[in-house]
Amino acid sequence: MQFTAEHAEWGRVDITLDDLGCGRSWEEIHRVRGVELVCPECGGQVHARVSKLGTRHLYHRTKPPSCSLANESLEHHLLKLELVTCARAAGFRAELEVAAPTGEWRADVMVLNADGSWLMALEAQLSPITVEDIAARTGLYERDGVAVCWFGLRPRPWVGTVPTLLVQAPEEQGQTWTVTAGLARFSDRPVSWLPVGTGLSDAVAWMLTGRIVPHTPLSSQRVTGKDWGYEWAEGWTRYWNDSWRLWWTTPAYAARDAECARERAEARRRQEAEEKAAARRREEKAKQRAAKNRLYRAFWDRTGLDRQAWRGFRALAELHLDCPLAFGAPDARYGDGRPVYERSGPDGEQWTLIGIACPDPGRLRAWAEELPLLVPSYADLDVLAGRAWAPFQVYVLDPYTGEIDQERVPPASVSP
Template identity: 40%
Template sequence: MAFAAIHPEAGRIDATLPDLGRGLTWDQVHKTRPRVALRCPECSHGVHAKVSARKLRYFAHDPGRPADCAWLNESLEHHLLKLELATAIRAADWHAELEVRAPDGTWRADVLASSHDGTQRVAWEAQLSPITAEDIQERTERYWAEGIGVCWVSPGGKAPWIGNVPSIRVQEPRDGQPWTVVDGPAAFHFEHGTWIAVDDPELTAFIRWVLHGQTIPHRVRPRYRRIWYPTSEGYRRRSLIWTTSRHVDTETRHEAMRQRQDERKRQREEQERQAEQQRQTEAEARRQEEERQREAQRQEQERQRKIQAAEDAARWAEQRRQREIEAEQARQRREVEERQRQEQARAAEEQRRRQEREEELAAGRWWAQLSPAQVDQLRDAVAEPLWKREATRVEFDPLGVTVDSAYGIAIHVRRRLHGILRPSPASLHRLPPVVPVYVRNVREAHELVSTGNIDPVRVVHFDLPDHEQMSLM
């Protein structure tokens, strides 16, 4: 898509102008027979006049177009922004020409604005694609070298070169509103001592201000490059802005005031420095006198210290002798106490072993009362109800009688301790807590309970005889 073309007779024509810029009507190039041999000003390939669905007039390349044509690769958004810029320039009563190339090819302006007398020119560049700050500065300087002003226009959210070259950020129309400038113009507020961004002027008004010299690009002084943006309530760093001469003068006056303030501050600091130096000189004299007095006092204190040290040494020697005597007495007491403790430990160990032997003998007598058949009979009495009621297998400790089970047999159900089979009455203190114990009959239960070392509730007994019954064959 392009808005300009080369007419074989009229030369360069512009689709955005009513007379195409050469006194022609659109019908003279659109759908004519025979077709007018129009060419692309960029690549010289053939083009033909077209009208978009939005009634936008433009020139489209004929088949076989070259892939490297710069205009061919521009987006529709780029073309529409260029058209908006040209429309605003013409509304400001300046001449606008789209897609203008320098005779030597050093620059190509998206829209070149020219005053009617031809003495002033400003290039308006719609920059949508990414570009480095170095490249855009170089292209800007090319325009300046030709005496052409320039303004770079970005409709996007990210343009790191905004504020480094003459540039603005624009916002496309929303809700019926016109194109607006959201970044670039600023006014200097003397009382705040800062530049404040102008609140979203219309793009058409901004272009008119620039072309008529009411708004100019200004290189901001280093200390004022933090620009306040009321809309976002934040600061942004800008080296170059658009403003009026009056605001430039205001910045200059504020800078002069700041310099005067800085000079007064420097003088005040110099006076304070001299006063401080005088105070330090006097303080040094006082310090030396105080040091002399302290030295005399120190020497006297040192003499007194030596006297006191001698007295302290004698006192410490006596105290050390007393401590050594007390330490020896304490050592002797500890040795006596240690011998007593060892005697008590031996006595306690002997008592523990004697008790274990007695318990072991008692357990032997306790289990000697039963034959193997009676033991098996008691096991069956414990296991059978669980098997019938819950189909649960009972496991007896394969080690048999153990000390940990109070010289009884541990009973497990589902790998958990279920109870103790026939613990020894002399060893009930070794029973695990809570679990029940199982004995043959009431006599054995009474023998356990009568020790006073087990809760009767925990004792389960069966109606098994004391003596093995003989079976008749």
């Protein structure tokens, strides 16, 4: 069953047109002897007839095994007829079974521009085909500047890898063909692509006028079969989520999708930058903690104190000075001693430097003349006395005996 043929004098014959596309009538070829029509693909003789369903078509007198037009199924022919009808109803000139001059492709339906140039091929793809083969055929159309949409009746592995619409034939007389998958609308609350159903005639008109375009979604989503609303949907969910790459949608939805993708990319960039900055801060804090730990380890090693002895030392300092104190970390500015602050104010937020605890005797500077020096033993007092170049105020706070003493050390012969 096919719809086009060649006549030696009339040229191309299309029986879906009232004038057969060549200024003739159906009555001139139907059951008329002597009219020689040949198949445009195989060159075999074809004849006009009407099917039991009332569909005009052409058939081969001898069915050739290698002619694709002669071996197309009834479903294929009916879908082709519906596609060409939809294109013509949308106001476009459309022809059936149009072949490229090179013979590399033959469009089931070729929709033409006003100047007669090719606009879009509408392909009914009902027989099995691999993803690679349909991609290659799509590439041939693209090479020749022809847009294409592939129409199927049920889920196949290739569906959605090229511009695709799945359709459903009417079940009862008076009903119309419908689109069951391939149309989608974009929602950004939440970000998702949602399937849309419509009549096939509307979908064809929309794609030919540019109201819908094939678009590769930039916003990923997951859906369940119930989102489709079709009987076979549950078995098709995997294809929606994993295989469908191109949707027909409006340019506005495609633009909003791209905008949302940019927004998400920018959000990811900011998040990554924040994470990197946080990682740098953590690394810097870790380095600071490590450096601080090294300072404290050096302090404990130099003074011979442990943390328990240090707590006793601090308690004696507060007892002797009779005020709340805060001790800073070992500070190189004060000979690796620990600054001693008096805390004041309503919340103890004001700190006043009042002394230096356990400074390295070999690193005393001018501050030793002005600030009291707090040490844990008389041995430390003796060392400081040997280093004094001016009078030093020294407090001995022995954490092991609880002894407290205050000495003013006179200058020794050692200069700073």
